Amino acid sequence: MSEQQQLQATIITIGDEILIGQTVDTNSAFLGEELSVIGIGVREIISVADQRDRIVSALGRAMQQSDIVLLTGGLGPTKDDITKATLAAYFDTELVLNEAIYAEIEAYMKKRGRPMMDSVKSLAMLPEDCTVIRNHVGTCAAMWFERAGKVVVSMPGVPHEVKDLMNRNILPKLKETFDTPSIIHHTIKCVGLGETIVAAKIESVESALPAHIKLAYLPSKGVLRLRLSGMGTDEEGLKGEVKDYADQIWDIMHPKYAFVNGDANKQLEEHIGELLLEREATMATAESCTGGAIAAKIVSIAGSSRYFEGGIVSYSNALKHTALSVDMDTIEEFGAVSEEVVTQMVFGAIGRTGADYAVAVSGVAGPGGGSKEKPVGTVWIATAHKSGRIFAKRYQLARTRAINIALTTNLALAQLRWQILELV
Numbered sequence: 001m002s003e004q005q006q007l008q009a010t011i012i013t014i015g016d017e018i019l020i021g022q023t024v025d026t027n028s029a030f031l032g033e034e035l036s037v038i039g040i041g042v043r044e045i046i047s048v049a050d051q052r053d054r055i056v057s058a059l060g061r062a063m064q065q066s067d068i069v070l071l072t073g074g075l076g077p078t079k080d081d082i083t084k085a086t087l088a089a090y091f092d093t094e095l096v097l098n099e100a101i102y103a104e105i106e107a108y109m110k111k112r113g114r115p116m117m118d119s120v121k122s123l124a125m126l127p128e129d130c131t132v133i134r135n136h137v138g139t140c141a142a143m144w145f146e147r148a149g150k151v152v153v154s155m156p157g158v159p160h161e162v163k164d165l166m167n168r169n170i171l172p173k174l175k176e177t178f179d180t181p182s183i184i185h186h187t188i189k190c191v192g193l194g195e196t197i198v199a200a201k202i203e204s205v206e207s208a209l210p211a212h213i214k215l216a217y218l219p220s221k222g223v224l225r226l227r228l229s230g231m232g233t234d235e236e237g238l239k240g241e242v243k244d245y246a247d248q249i250w251d252i253m254h255p256k257y258a259f260v261n262g263d264a265n266k267q268l269e270e271h272i273g274e275l276l277l278e279r280e281a282t283m284a285t286a287e288s289c290t291g292g293a294i295a296a297k298i299v300s301i302a303g304s305s306r307y308f309e310g311g312i313v314s315y316s317n318a319l320k321h322t323a324l325s326v327d328m329d330t331i332e333e334f335g336a337v338s339e340e341v342v343t344q345m346v347f348g349a350i351g352r353t354g355a356d357y358a359v360a361v362s363g364v365a366g367p368g369g370g371s372k373e374k375p376v377g378t379v380w381i382a383t384a385h386k387s388g389r390i391f392a393k394r395y396q397l398a399r400t401r402a403i404n405i406a407l408t409t410n411l412a413l414a415q416l417r418w419q420i421l422e423l424v
Helices: 027-037 052-065 083-090 099-111 118-124 157-176 197-201 203-207 236-251 269-277 293-299 318-323 328-334 340-351 401-421
Strands: 008-014 041-048 068-072 095-097 126-127 129-133 142-147 150-155 182-190 213-220 224-233 258-261 284-285 308-313 357-365 378-385 390-396
Touching: 008 052, 008 390, 027 041, 027 157, 041 052, 052 068, 052 150, 052 293, 068 157, 083 095, 083 126, 083 142, 083 150, 099 118, 099 318, 118 126, 126 142, 129 390, 142 157, 142 197, 142 213, 150 157, 182 203, 182 236, 182 318, 182 401, 197 203, 197 213, 197 224, 203 236, 213 236, 224 236, 236 258, 258 269, 269 293, 269 328, 269 401, 284 293, 284 340, 293 308, 293 401, 308 340, 318 328, 318 340, 340 357, 340 378, 340 390, 378 401, 390 401
Parallel strands: 008 041, 008 068, 068 150, 284 308, 284 357
Antiparallel strands: 095 126, 129 142, 142 150, 182 224, 182 258, 213 224, 357 378, 378 390
């Protein structure tokens, strides 16, 4: 299927809160990615206010340009939620009480011990001429309209409700309604190198890709996803072709930098847990500037109690001394953000917890606290094994506080991975 023939979708997000920045539109990113999986391209993303004329204008434009229109937002019980009434008027139908949805909402409210107010009852008032799609994780049903071979779907704006509705009902229904091509995605995850360096390393593979297979670089806070996407009619043949190119990239980047070959959902912290379990080993953390973020990532994985001994957040110099046995003279001479201090921190964590491995971080997250010698974004990370093997490295990040903490967390996990694999 050529680019001109590819089905096109328009995404419309409705809500004043999005336009004034009170709510970040994560729905569009999710919808775009999910549509691409089934071979539907996104032509345009439009954000409009909770105003009838704005919604109608955006919908009219979208219907002219696209085969599919997905709307999110404006389906709640308050007066500013006007999407249902607007759609009913646009498609020349009426809002009527949907008995099945009403019964579900009534049972839900009774279970939670809440009264069935008129505003809540309005959630069951739905356009007569549409296919109602039940919302299994919320009270606002979705609506599916078909006109002149085109589909318009209206969903609530709550992100987890959008995800459930799409995965459970809407994506399968779109595949049934339209003749979509086979799309194969294969993801390789890398850590420890920026996308420019990775691109140089895999240039020979990328240059050899045929026109129907694309490579996307998707960086996020120190972790880089390399996503190969192939489009064609022979699904099985396409899978093998995409996998062949993925394996070529894997051979170049693994083991030091690539840690996932195919499982796009696997996180770095999950991979580290697997490495520790394979070795029947344990780990601990000693954190200053990250404030426990590394430990939080580790324990987000079910079963982490089998390998995570614990963590110490030693933000102050005094606690570095009392909890991790960091020498106060060392702090005085070299400063808390130094190789000497993180070295003592990491071995202090091993000594205090009895873990086989440990990771320690100390840095200047910002926005204040930096100096000429150690500007904002300066971070020292040390990883060690109980045998005495240690690796310490300085990083210069110099971004916002939140990003510095997130980057440091992933860099620390990457460095711990190297330590476990003895790649340092």
